[in-house]
Amino acid sequence: MFTRVGRTTTELNLREGPGLNYTILTKLPEGTRLTIQAVEEPWIQVVASNWEGYVHQDYVEFPLTAKTTVAVGVRESPGEQAALVNALFEDTLLLTFQEEDGWLPVIALGQPGYIPTDTLLYPRVAKTTGHVNLRIGSGTEHRILEMLPPETQIHVWREEGEWFYVADTTMSGYLHRDFVGFEDQEKPKDAVVTEHESAVPVDVTLEPADSEKLYPASGAGKTEQQVAGIWNRLGGLLKPLADSLKIDPAVTVAVLAVESGGRGFGSDGRMIIRFENHIFYQRWGKEHEDVYRQHFTFSADKSWTEHQWRPSLDQPWKTFHGNQAAEWEILEFACTLDDTAAKLSISMGGPQIMGFNYASLGYASVQEMFDAFAASERAQVMGLFDFIQGRTTPSRRVAALQALDFTEFAKLYNGPGQAETYGNLIRGCYEAFHKLKA
Numbered sequence: 001m002f003t004r005v006g007r008t009t010t011e012l013n014l015r016e017g018p019g020l021n022y023t024i025l026t027k028l029p030e031g032t033r034l035t036i037q038a039v040e041e042p043w044i045q046v047v048a049s050n051w052e053g054y055v056h057q058d059y060v061e062f063p064l065t066a067k068t069t070v071a072v073g074v075r076e077s078p079g080e081q082a083a084l085v086n087a088l089f090e091d092t093l094l095l096t097f098q099e100e101d102g103w104l105p106v107i108a109l110g111q112p113g114y115i116p117t118d119t120l121l122y123p124r125v126a127k128t129t130g131h132v133n134l135r136i137g138s139g140t141e142h143r144i145l146e147m148l149p150p151e152t153q154i155h156v157w158r159e160e161g162e163w164f165y166v167a168d169t170t171m172s173g174y175l176h177r178d179f180v181g182f183e184d185q186e187k188p189k190d191a192v193v194t195e196h197e198s199a200v201p202v203d204v205t206l207e208p209a210d211s212e213k214l215y216p217a218s219g220a221g222k223t224e225q226q227v228a229g230i231w232n233r234l235g236g237l238l239k240p241l242a243d244s245l246k247i248d249p250a251v252t253v254a255v256l257a258v259e260s261g262g263r264g265f266g267s268d269g270r271m272i273i274r275f276e277n278h279i280f281y282q283r284w285g286k287e288h289e290d291v292y293r294q295h296f297t298f299s300a301d302k303s304w305t306e307h308q309w310r311p312s313l314d315q316p317w318k319t320f321h322g323n324q325a326a327e328w329e330i331l332e333f334a335c336t337l338d339d340t341a342a343k344l345s346i347s348m349g350g351p352q353i354m355g356f357n358y359a360s361l362g363y364a365s366v367q368e369m370f371d372a373f374a375a376s377e378r379a380q381v382m383g384l385f386d387f388i389q390g391r392t393t394p395s396r397r398v399a400a401l402q403a404l405d406f407t408e409f410a411k412l413y414n415g416p417g418q419a420e421t422y423g424n425l426i427r428g429c430y431e432a433f434h435k436l437k438a
Contacts, residue, residue: 005107006034006044006060007097014053018043025053031105033112034060063095063107065155065168066120070396073416074113078103085113087415089279090390091356093167096120109282123155123167124182132179134171136340137365138163145173156180160364206378208235214436223432227253230262231433234381241385247401250437252384254406254429255413256350258422264350264377266324271374274321274347275330278303279354284334284341291337309333340366349373349380353387361386388413406430 008028015022018040028034028048034055037045043054074086078101086108088094094108103114128148135142138160148154154166154175163174207213212235214228230253231238242249256262260272277298285292294313299306308317309330320326327346334342343366344356353361358369361383372379388397400409407423414422 005095006036006046006062007105008032008034008048008055009059009061012055012059014046014048014051014055016053018045018054022054026051028055033107061097063097064122066094066096066122067157068092068094068115068119069121069390070119070412071415072115072119073411074106074108074111074115075103076113078114082114084416086111088115089354089356089415090360123157126154126156126164126180126182128152128154128175129179129181132175134166134173134175136173138165138174142174145171148175154180158359204240205236206234206381207232208239212236212239214433216436221432223257223429224436226257226262227429227433228436230256233262234377237378237381241381245385245389245395245398245401247388247398248404248430250430250433251401251404251406251409251426252388253433254426255384257429258425259352260350262350264373264380268324270324270328271349272324272352273327273331273349274352275307275327275334275342276304276345276347276354277307277309279356280334280341280345283344283356284338288337295333343367343370349383350377351380351384351387353383357387360390404430 008030010030012028012030012032013024014026014028015024026049028051032048034044034046034048037047037052039045039057040054042057044057044060045054046052048055068088068090071090072088073084074088075082076085088108092108094106097105099117100114102117104117104120106113106115108115128150130150132148133144134146134148135144137143154164155168156164156166158165159177160174162177164177164180166173166175208231213232216224216228220228227250231249234256235249235253238252239249242252253262263272265271277296280296281292281298281303285296295309295311297306297308297317298304307321308319310317311329311333318326320330331342331346334345344354344358347354348370355366355369358364358366361369363369363372369383373383388401389395390397397409397412400406400412406426407419410422410426411419
C-alpha cells in the first residue's frame with residue numbers, strides 16, 4: 001500500500017545512480033510526475049518522461065490519498081475555465097499534491113489534473129505495528145488479500161467494531177485494530193458518515209393524502225403525467241424529507257423523473273438498475289484485463305458510452321442499456337466474477353445512485369445497500385435524500401436545489417459530463433409539477 005508516485009518540487013537532476021558522483025542523464029522540470037521504483041535513502045530510483053534513474057528525495061513531493069465528496073470535474077490547469085480532462089464520481093480515490101491557488105494538483109484514475117480544494121475528504125494516516133493480514137471484510141472469516149509487513153503506511157477511513165477499513169489507490173480492505181498504530185494513539189474518527197438519522201418518523205406513509213394528490217387534465221403531456229404519478233405514489237414521504245432539507249418537494253420529484261421515470265422497480269418486480277461497464281473496469285477489470293476484455297467493452301474516448309457485452313467468446317457482442325432484463329443478465333454474470341465489484345458498478349432504484357456510494361448512505365457494504373434498495377421503495381427514497389445531503393456541511397447539492405440551480409445540482413449528482421442537459425430536464429419536470437399545482 002506504499003504510494004508509488006511522486007513529483008519534483010524544483011528543476012531536478014536525474015542521475016545514472018544513487019549519488020552525486022553519477023552522471024546526470026537529464027534535467028527534470030518542476031512538477032514532473034515520477035513513478036517510484038525503489039528507495040535507497042536519500043536517493044529514489046524513478047521512471048520519469050521515458051527516462052529511468054535516481055533523484056534526491058529532498059526535492060520530491062509525495063502525494064496524500066483522498067477521496068471526492070461530490071462528483072467533480074478534473075481540469076487541465078487551475079481554474080473553472082480550464083479544459084475538462086476527466087469526470088469523477090463521488091467517493092473516487094485519488095492522490096493529491098500541495099495546493100495551488102485554491103486548486104489541488106491530483107492524479108485521478110491514472111491521469112493528472114486539478115480539482116477544487118473543497119471537494120475532498122482525507123483519511124487518518126497510520127502504520128501497521130506488526131505483520132497483519134489485510135482482509136476483504138471485517139472479520140477473520142473473510143478472505144485474506146495480502147499480508148502487510150510492519151511499518152506499512154495505511155490510510156484509515158472508518159472503524160467497524162474491532163476493524164478498520166483502509167484504502168488507497170492501489171488496495172483496500174480491513175485490518176484488525178490491534179495491528180494499527182496512530183501517532184497520537186487516539187481512537188480514529190470516521191472519515192465518512194456511516195449512519196444517517198432521519199427526522200422523519202418511520203410510520204410516514206409513501207402516498208400523500210387524497211387532497212394533496214395531483215390529477216392531470218385530459219390530454220396532459222407525458223411529463224405532467226409522469227410527475228403526477230411519482231407524487232401520488234411517493235409524495236407522503238417526499239414532502240417531509242424535502243422540508244427537513246428546506247428544499248421544494250417538486251425538485252425531488254423532478255430528480256426521480258429524470259433518473260428513472262420515477263420507477264423504482266420494473267414490471268417483473270425487480271429493482272431498476274443500470275450496469276456501467278467502465279466502472280466495473282475500474283473496480284475489477286483493470287486487474288483482470290484478459291478476462292474483462294473477453295466479455296465487456298466501452299468507448300475509449302467517452303467511457304460512459306458504447307457499452308456492450310457477451311457471455312462467451314462464441315457469442316456476438318450485444319448492447320443492453322434500456323432493457324432491464326438485459327441489465328440484470330449482465331449484472332448476474334458480473335457477480336460470478338466479483339460480487340462486490342459488480343454491485344459497486346450499478347446504479348440502483350428510482351434515484352439511480354451508484355453502488356460505490358453505499359457508505360455515504362449509511363450502509364456498511366454495497367451488498368447491504370443492494371438488499372435494502374431491492375426490497376423497498378421507501379429505502380430508495382431515503383437513500384435519495386441521504387445522497388442529496390451528502391457528508392459535507394453545508395451540502396453543495398442541497399444549496400444548489402435551494403437556489404433552483406439545476407445545472408449545478410446535475411453536475412454534483414451525475415458528474416459534469418452532461419450537466420446542462422440533465423439540468424434542463426430536471427427544470428422541465430420541476431415546472432410541470434408546479435403547473436399541476438397551480
